Amino acid sequence: MQLPRFDFLQPRSLQEACSILREGNGKVSVLAGGTAFMVALRSRLHTPSAVISTKALSELSYIREASDGGLVIGAMTTLEALENSPLVANGYAVLGQAARFVGVPPIRHVATVGGNLCLDTRCIFYNQSEFWRKARPDCFKLGGDVCHAIDKGRRCLAVYQGDLAPALVALGARVRIVGVSGEKVIPLTQFYTGNGEKPNVLEPGDILAEVQIPPSSGNTWGGYEKLRVREGMDFPLAGVAVSIKTNANGAIDQARLVLGAVAPSPLEVPEATELLVGQKLTDSLLESVAQKAYDRARPVANLAVDASYRRKMVRVLVKRAIGRAVSGNG
Amino acid sequence: MNKIPVSLNVNGREENLEIPPHKTLLEVIRDDLNLTGTKCGCEDGTCGTCTVLLDGAAVRSCLLLAAEVQGHEIVTIEGLADGERLHPVQQAIVNHGGVQCGFCTPGMILSAKALLDKQPSPTESVVRQAISGNLCRCTGYTKIVESIMALSGQPVSS
Numbered sequence: 001m002q003l004p005r006f007d008f009l010q011p012r013s014l015q016e017a018c019s020i021l022r023e024g025n026g027k028v029s030v031l032a033g034g035t036a037f038m039v040a041l042r043s044r045l046h047t048p049s050a051v052i053s054t055k056a057l058s059e060l061s062y063i064r065e066a067s068d069g070g071l072v073i074g075a076m077t078t079l080e081a082l083e084n085s086p087l088v089a090n091g092y093a094v095l096g097q098a099a100r101f102v103g104v105p106p107i108r109h110v111a112t113v114g115g116n117l118c119l120d121t122r123c124i125f126y127n128q129s130e131f132w133r134k135a136r137p138d139c140f141k142l143g144g145d146v147c148h149a150i151d152k153g154r155r156c157l158a159v160y161q162g163d164l165a166p167a168l169v170a171l172g173a174r175v176r177i178v179g180v181s182g183e184k185v186i187p188l189t190q191f192y193t194g195n196g197e198k199p200n201v202l203e204p205g206d207i208l209a210e211v212q213i214p215p216s217s218g219n220t221w222g223g224y225e226k227l228r229v230r231e232g233m234d235f236p237l238a239g240v241a242v243s244i245k246t247n248a249n250g251a252i253d254q255a256r257l258v259l260g261a262v263a264p265s266p267l268e269v270p271e272a273t274e275l276l277v278g279q280k281l282t283d284s285l286l287e288s289v290a291q292k293a294y295d296r297a298r299p300v301a302n303l304a305v306d307a308s309y310r311r312k313m314v315r316v317l318v319k320r321a322i323g324r325a326v327s328g329n330g
Numbered sequence: 331m332n333k334i335p336v337s338l339n340v341n342g343r344e345e346n347l348e349i350p351p352h353k354t355l356l357e358v359i360r361d362d363l364n365l366t367g368t369k370c371g372c373e374d375g376t377c378g379t380c381t382v383l384l385d386g387a388a389v390r391s392c393l394l395l396a397a398e399v400q401g402h403e404i405v406t407i408e409g410l411a412d413g414e415r416l417h418p419v420q421q422a423i424v425n426h427g428g429v430q431c432g433f434c435t436p437g438m439i440l441s442a443k444a445l446l447d448k449q450p451s452p453t454e455s456v457v458r459q460a461i462s463g464n465l466c467r468c469t470g471y472t473k474i475v476e477s478i479m480a481l482s483g484q485p486v487s488s
Contacts, residue, residue: 105462
């Protein structure tokens, strides 16, 4: 099926891109890697009057050590660059793992960090052809006033299915957002709204330009695990990212556990941090942490796999992710 | 309908086209350049049968706008053979029975070429990962992997 008609714009700078977006006031869309957005265009989930391709904005493609010893990553950095980066592998392993879990090599060659973080939320009643969607009244996400996933549902719980965001939240990342009237840096947790209809805080004219990760110390370990239908390529049906820092005695100094694909935004499990910090890892502690993650995760029946199975798998994936982190494979 | 000028380098030839901006690379390759070796499958990035090489790397041509890839080198399956002489990956696929219905074959061959150009002696697991984005609904993976492994000089596990 052909794409809907639109004009094609190729701005030469980030500022020019922001101006075009602002003037477009919601009718102009950013096309980054395009591996998800082209599919949304084809099924007419978006019908912009113009798309601006940011592929030529090489100023946004970099992975560098920051002045504070952390890491900064440009929004147009490809996932392939991320998975192959020695800077990422050295201290930010959970991010490299999460990148490797996205799609397949040809997808990761073009898909970008910014695009992955700005992924729209997804639902089996939303990500369908126009023909399929027209057979039912419009749901909340399509501008209507009904939810097809939950009986008498009052708000949209479409799922944020990005793999990078849980890993980056576990690493305490911030994002730099550039707009027409300036720029701001906010924690990645505040970038997501928790609202399935509008998953992030970007307004027309805003572009997510950079990811900033705080410095990592030598004893930081990471693990990412995901549930998917096929091992080869799929969005996560549940994802777990963990970042753990141990001290010289082998006890845990810092820990962050973040779930993906069980809610409209990445979901942190603060109870896991409380349980883990100050402790050495044992099987029974792992079991308690997995239980806390299970308690937090409340997936609903809006993806291709049963919600209760996704929830049960959160428990399993937490144990695998922590196991992967502490075994040093992360 | 408004059209824009787009210059593409496909299989070493400069093509100067006037196309609507919403046209994908896949549509231009098949409909404007009549290079129908590149197949159209799922159109959502899942199947990999539209694979082409973009500056030597395997990509999905259904997920790229033609206008986005100006100035880059594109190679389709038609660009591999040297006259009547098949490219080594094509010949290996023929020799080892790597073709069943043939619909995934162009994409498989280009994914394999992209890998072997970068890494001439990959292990079987690297080969399997490199073609993980190409679905074969005849499920003829074993013979396809054997074909590529014959070029790698590495042992096949089974």
